[in-house]
Amino acid sequence: MPTPDPFEHAIETRDRILSAARDLFATTGFNGTTLREITERADANLAAVNYYFGTKERLILSTIEEAVFPLVAARLKALHKCLGLANPMLPTIDQLAQALVRPLLTFSKGENRNRLLLLMQIREDNHTAIVVKHFKPLHELFVNSLNAVLPHLSKSEIAFRYDCARGATLQSLVELAPARKLVTMSDYERSKLDTDKRREAALINFVSAGFQASVD
């Protein structure tokens, strides 16, 4: 045994359960996943989930919290970096769009993707309340930053466009049934847009244009 940490093995199983639960919840939903599936994948005993989390509902809450933190942190970091680089000037709309889109796009791959998918499974009010609470400072800072760059728009209009931008970004992430996969196109065309970098640029382009839309 390299590490003499007394809680090494214990923490490992708790984390294995949390990871397995996150991955399964993300793909089959909270109600569609059984504790036996979770403990089987985590290579743990069925009673372990009750030992560490008490109940399934509390396990769900734990996975939600575990999924929210990295996402909020990554987006906050990108936004702060964007504001810091421009300081004392204001960032451009494009830079703000990048600060919104880029960290989200990094969550479209790898294990972070399941964190994102897990948050999109949330329907119950007490679950959304947790997410809202953790996202609130991020959203407020983002709307305020946008408002500083677009002072001619009301704050409600800014917030609305910010919601639209998030919707557009998330839609391109989940890819449940994107229209662009239906369109018959040449392999060359398809490959161009399926490149991550190309998608990122197109998304930033769309969002940025929406932000800058003139009031009618």
Added chain:
Amino acid sequence: MPTPDPFEHAIETRDRILSAARDLFATTGFNGTTLREITERADANLAAVNYYFGTKERLILSTIEEAVFPLVAARLKALHKCLGLANPMLPTIDQLAQALVRPLLTFSKGENRNRLLLLMQIREDNHTAIVVKHFKPLHELFVNSLNAVLPHLSKSEIAFRYDCARGATLQSLVELAPARKLVTMSDYERSKLDTDKRREAALINFVSAGFQASVD
């Protein structure tokens, strides 16, 4: 008995089950809804769902089909009307954006809202396959129409922006945790944007700007 339709009562219970299933599936998901909850709300016997639909899975498929048709029909009608009014000219980007947003916004209220929410509960592949199949002609026509008005863009770029526009629209519809509800604003400001007409205009404005975004 006013109507001598022999199947009157039979069809009624089948439809009651279908409606109750749609509403419950929309809010609690497929796995989170039991047949007993459905038959209870439908004021029908538990065995009736098996009598009319055979199995729960087939009931789910029926609710999905029942939800897809009105949505596709409404959007196709709006698009055809848009194209017809402009004929033989091409519609404007704004008109196309309206043809996308307006029929969707009418589904944000009433019983149609549950049809929309039901479709957003879909995760399994065979369920999405049904939805994709029914939406395919609509999506293709929409992308082709956009491409005619924006000939300088590749079809893949058009399809991507169309996906973004759908995402922005749906995000503003579900309202699970919109940022605009977090932002502190005056009642006057809030009322302005919470008006359906105002929201519709803002959404069309955002989507239209995204469509017209210049290639970078």
Added chain:
DNA sequence: CACAAATTAAAACAATTGTTTCATACAAGC
């Protein structure tokens, strides 16, 4: 009315679910 089919009702079934219990193994501290 009588008969057949269609529909509804009630009960039971087998499987699965989250949860609990109890026993065992393991490590640390006195």
Added chain:
DNA sequence: GCTTGTATGAAACAATTGTTTTAATTTGTG
């Protein structure tokens, strides 16, 4: 070494689930 607290394992529990079965009831038809 023994004890205590922690962790794991296996089994069982009670409740819920979708489904089936069987009987009763209604409805249409001759």
